[in-house]
Amino acid sequence: MPAPLRQIAYTKFRESLFEQSLKPGQFVSQRELCDLLDLPMGAVREALKRLESDGLISLIAQRGIQIADVNVRFINDAFEFRIIIESEAVRRMARNSDSSALNDLRNRTKSIIEQAETDSSAELFQAGLNVDLELHSLLMGAYSNELIHESYRLLEDKIRLIRLNGKYTSKRLKAAMQEHIGIIDALLDENEEAAVVALRDHLRTSWRRSLGQPEDFS
Structure with a gap:
């Protein structure tokens, strides 16, 4: 059975992060993330919930999605x-x-x-x-x-x-x-x-x- 799209989005996000297509501290919009991962908005939104829980992103009001800042x-x-x-x-x-x-x-x-x-x-x-x-x-x-x-x-x-x-x-x-x-x-x-x-x-x-x-x- 194929993996759910939200799982694919989660996996592709982590790959992009560790391949440095995404940078620590960087801000991106949901649309930019959809384009980068080549996945629909719904799957990306579902993955964002888990990524935020994992501490890999923060959802910042008015600014978008911030990749975890290595401070x-x-x-x-x-x-x-x-x-x-x-x-x-x-x-x-x-x-x-x-x-x-x-x-x-x-x-x-x-x-x-x-x-x-x-x-x-x-x-x-x-x-x-x-x-x-x-x-x-x-x-x-x-x-x-x-x-x-x-x-x-x-x-x-x-x-x-x-x-x-x-x-x-x-x-x-x-x-x-x-x-x-x-x-x-x-x-x-x-x-x-x-x-x-x-x-x-x-x-x-x-x-x-x-x-x-x-x-x-x-």
Whole structure:
């Protein structure tokens, strides 16, 4: 059975957002959005209700639809929630780690670090992002709570928007991947406290970078 048009509109909006056809903070009209998504007004209006509930847009009277603005509050809210939810996830993973998946991810993470010595291509940065997302998704697999998984899905969208506002360098990519190695090694050792410390240090570094602060800030 074909997906309802409102679901198609919702999916195409998110694709446009992450492909940067729509920009954070941008204002658009419903008509402009219909033209961009190539969908009828009714489907777009239905999708807007869900997108507003998800925090990806705001409906502003007299001005139209504002795409989520990646400002200081947006960043702080996202990372504060992320640290809370992932800290418990990493604790659970340390108690019952999937060594096969972790070793495979470790090997691929090390490969990214080695390639970053001589490669600064967009393809390598995308590969690094994919490995990054995979580790955090693996951590969230420690939960069997559907409400938590849905909340994290919405959080991931916000983190993706924040990342689009930043710039990666080979140096930063290598540092992030090395932070991941620290998390993975602590999990493989089943060292719960070390895994939590490594995770929080990694997320706080990402938080500071997203705010444009020096990465050695404490």
